[in-house]
Amino acid sequence: MTDADLPLDVRRGFHHTLEEIRQEMVHMAALVTEGIPRATETLLSQDLAEAQAIVDGDDPLDAKAVELEETCYQVLALQQPMASDLRSIVTAVRMIAEIERSGDLVVNIAKSARRILGNEIPARLRGLIGQMGEEATTLFRVAMDSYIDGDAALAAAIDDLDDRLDSLHRDYIQEIFRANHDGDISVQVAIQLALVGRYYERIGDHAVNIGERVRYMVTGWLPEHTGAARVAARRSSRDEPPRG
Amino acid sequence: MFGSRALRNRLDRIRARVDGPVIRTSSPTVGEAVDRLASSVERHLADHAAETAAASRLTRAFDLIPQGIVLADVTGTIAFRNRAASGFVDARHGEALVEQAIGEMLAAAGLGKRGTRTIDLFGPPRRAIELRAGPLRVDDEAGEPTVVGAFLILDDVSERQRLDAVRRDFVANISHELKTPIGALGVLAETIVAEDDPAVTARLAERMQQEAFRVASTIDDLMQLSRIESDEPTDLELVAVAEVVDGAVDRTRAAAAMAEVDVLVEPVDPSLFVIGDRAQLVSAVANLCDNAVKYTDAGGEVRVSATRDYTGWVSIVVSDTGVGIPARDLERIFERFYRVDRARSRETGGTGLGLSIVRHVVANHHGEITVRSREGEGSTFTFRVPLVSPEPIDVDRP
Incomplete structure (x- = not known):
């Protein structure tokens, strides 16, 4: 492979490349932050054409994810970055996967809209779907804000924000049981709606993961450290001879 | 003597570069050459200051335009943005998609392609942004138009779209609200004409009353609304x-x-x-x-x-x-x-x-x-x- 074959001009400054990767990720994530409310509205208005547009719109996101990951590997191999530069690239590789997966979940919501076509969703469930959509959008926006601004404190707050989505999700599931019990929705619709709730909840989890990656990028902290610290503590307490 | 002529010629050559392609006369003395050069430089600086002032006035004027204006060279590299377009630099979330579209459309326009795109942003806030791009052409020496750059106009059409929807729906709805009960009245009256059974006639008349009441209350509300609208x-x-x-x-x-x-x-x-x-x-x-x-x-x-x-x-x-x-x-x-x-x-x-x-x-x-x-x-x-x-x-x- 000659220099001319490289998809990315590796002779340019490393930080310039990092900046390009960052911008591409912001664009990818924008497709998700815009996609969540779009899919929510498609679901609530049962707009088939829009649902199809969302499904088709995922292909460019997937292609971009593959391309960007490749770029990251090239930078790792050719530039051998260290310390915070290394963390930036590693964070990018992990975040690309989170964003791409979130895009898939948006598509899943649109597909569910097609599956429940013609079935009326009871008002309370519509309200809860709207709220979950708003929370998921907010979480994803905040996660990307923390990444763009390198704000570790904001990133750490995302986990708490996600509790709101989780509690909405629990209310939503209860409401599905109630609606089904009252005969307002069939089992088929109930299951589709339950899956939809799961998709929003998972998008929230991906936002939390992005937040954790951002904390790692900025401070070197890893979520696994807390678990790892517990394991180490347990091990050391076992190894210690009993007192007294 | 030779040294002074060389110096004189050199000064005249510099003056020629400052003045550009104008008829030049050689200066009789070194002193004269220095004076002429000095006044040329003064004139040049004054022209330059006037140009700068004109450019800054132009920039100010562009900044006052509510639409975003972005200009680029033939390669699509952005050379100018007015204030309304400056929000789409290093953008995030939905605005990042607009920024990307601006880049793509300017690159295409640099190759001579026109284009229009409307981007619906779900936000919040919800917005619709219309982008129009095209090449900037200037006639070259042979009189052939040549692409020298690209322009893009960015317009927030959310309000316009909303007003269009209001107007469209209003016409549809008012005709529905008035035509439905009047249509019903017509049909009911027609049935009564052909009906002999007094019980059925009475029921139909009652329905007619309800429909008439319905139109009347719509008209009452419309009149109240127009009174409230027109007067303090x-x-x-x-x-x-x-x-x-x-x-x-x-x-x-x-x-x-x-x-x-x-x-x-x-x-x-x-x-x-x-x-x-x-x-x-x-x-x-x-x-x-x-x-x-x-x-x-x-x-x-x-x-x-x-x-x-x-x-x-x-x-x-x-x-x-x-x-x-x-x-x-x-x-x-x-x-x-x-x-x-x-x-x-x-x-x-x-x-x-x-x-x-x-x-x-x-x-x-x-x-x-x-x-x-x-x-x-x-x-x-x-x-x-x-x-x-x-x-x-x-x-x-x-």
């Missing part, structure tokens, strides 16, 4: 807020009892007064209560309260535990004849003008109306009016 309120007086609330709730009681909806009124501070048109205020709050009752299922409740809020305004709050309003309809419910659910509004028999009347009454009183709602949980309308009207008004004190 004339019957300004000091109005007790408690009276407004009581008057409005009294009008709703019968409908609430029929619908088995509880109307709970919190006691209103009797010292709260506003300046306004008593009839308009009562009618506005009554419309809010009426809607709250209509869109709440049996067993639900409607709460009405009025307090002086922290800004010194009076807030009249009407909240219900009803069906709520879908998020996408929220900003449109104050439009004339706008219906969230046509089937339901047909059952409840509203004219579709109630909230438009409320909005105009609020505007006449220099107040504001806000709404919060969740589907399945209910809606809360907050009607706010200043305690003291901003304009001096003669008041008949009670």
